Amino acid sequence: MRNFLVVGRTGVGKSSFINSIVGNNVASTSRYEACTKFIQNYTCRNNLGDICIIDTPGLAEDDIECDRKYLEMIKDSVDFTKIDALIYVSRLDETRFRPEEKQTIYLLTEKLGALIWNKAWLTFTFAASVPKESRHIATINRKEQIENFVRIVTSEYGLNPPFQGFKIKLRVDNTSKTWTSKSIPIMSVLTKDR
Ligand SMILES: Nc1nc2c(ncn2[C@@H]2O[C@H](COP(=O)(O)OP(=O)(O)OP(=O)(O)O)[C@@H](O)[C@H]2O)c(=O)[nH]1
Ligand SMILES: [Mg+2]
Numbered sequence: 001m002r003n004f005l006v007v008g009r010t011g012v013g014k015s016s017f018i019n020s021i022v023g024n025n026v027a028s029t030s031r032y033e034a035c036t037k038f039i040q041n042y043t044c045r046n047n048l049g050d051i052c053i054i055d056t057p058g059l060a061e062d063d064i065e066c067d068r069k070y071l072e073m074i075k076d077s078v079d080f081t082k083i084d085a086l087i088y089v090s091r092l093d094e095t096r097f098r099p100e101e102k103q104t105i106y107l108l109t110e111k112l113g114a115l116i117w118n119k120a121w122l123t124f125t126f127a128a129s130v131p132k133e134s135r136h137i138a139t140i141n142r143k144e145q146i147e148n149f150v151r152i153v154t155s156e157y158g159l160n161p162p163f164q165g166f167k168i169k170l171r172v173d174n175t176s177k178t179w180t181s182k183s184i185p186i187m188s189v190l191t192k193d194r
Helices: 014-022 064-077 099-112 114-119 132-156 186-191
Strands: 002-008 040-046 049-055 085-091 120-125 169-171
Touching: 002 014, 002 186, 014 040, 014 049, 014 085, 014 120, 014 186, 049 186, 064 099, 085 099, 085 114, 085 132, 099 114, 099 132, 114 120, 114 132, 120 132, 132 169
Parallel strands: 002 049, 002 085, 085 120, 120 169
Antiparallel strands: 040 049
16 A cells, blocks of 8 residues: 655645545535645555545645644644655646745645655646646746755755655646546556555
8 A cells, every 4th residue: 555645735736636536526625715624544446556645734725823733733643654655736837936835845844854855746736727838848847946945945954865856746637537747547656666
């Protein structure tokens, strides 16, 4: 069984991403308000393997104390020695590197420790909201923004060797059944031994 911890700002599509993987609407989602308030585990079994995927409350929802409370909840209920990857979710269709995103990366590092980024994957959601012709460049730009910032923050926390970048990058659109990143079945990525 491989275990994944899904984190990111509120509304970026963490729960929707989990629903896409599990194939059912197991996790509640909301268009208009911050939705997930507790840590929730979802298991998924199919012929490609078993996974457990952990949904978490979105960060940068309200004030920083609310984020710290959510991160304490994650720390208390997740066994980090059993986590195969931290899946950091962000929207592909944003162009500016927002202060909320920076705050989220800061707080994740402060509360969960810089080492967590060594086993981090990056998932971009809302990919279909970016015109097809600009999707590739948008992916490169957003990935660099995020990776550069993670590198800066983790170096402040003394991560050595420095952050090497995300191990796996996925680009998806949760409203469409076809994965935009080369239509790779997501389960094959999540269950593959690496
Ligand atoms: N177009 C599009 N909409 C999406 C995508 N992913 C999620 N959404 C929509 O965005 C809204 C928020 O999605 P959620 O899955 O609830 O987001 P979340 O990150 O779990 O939010 P919190 O639980 O508040 O942290 C919902 O209306 C989803 O239908 C996507 O890839 N493309
Ligand atoms: Mg959610």
